[in-house]
Amino acid sequence: MLSVAAKTPPNAVPPMPLNFPRDRFMRLPEVIHTTGLSRSTIYELISRRQFPAQLSLGGKNVAWMASEIEEWMNERIADRYQGAQS
Template sequence: MISAATDRFMRIDEVIHVTGLARNTIYRRMREGTFPQQIRLGPNSVAWLQSSISEWMSSLVVAASSVDRNSQ
């Protein structure tokens, strides 16, 4: 888990790299409510908290492992 002291902002290119999702997929999932929302840093600047992205990724792993256990 990332603490508030070590949390940082990630720009879209890094979010794309870390998650493996395409830009359009990220924004579509944000609209659907299935991806962390961006934070506005300024009039033309947005970013995501690293902790939010990490938590989202962890939740996918947990969900996938529970599906695997239920199918056995």
């Protein structure tokens, strides 16, 4: 059996790994529970681009990125404090 090893040129820079922060998918019931919003309000806000859009997981399955939901909630909290300072 013959094996061929791939050779790396001596001055080649190795590819950098993509480092994404650890994230997870949230399904609709968890988004509803976490945000306190109703299903219809979530989809209304998405249509107005005021809430993170869902991702397709294939077929009819969708989810939201937990980091995007958390960021959206933090923006709402920041808006409240900015309003108090005015």
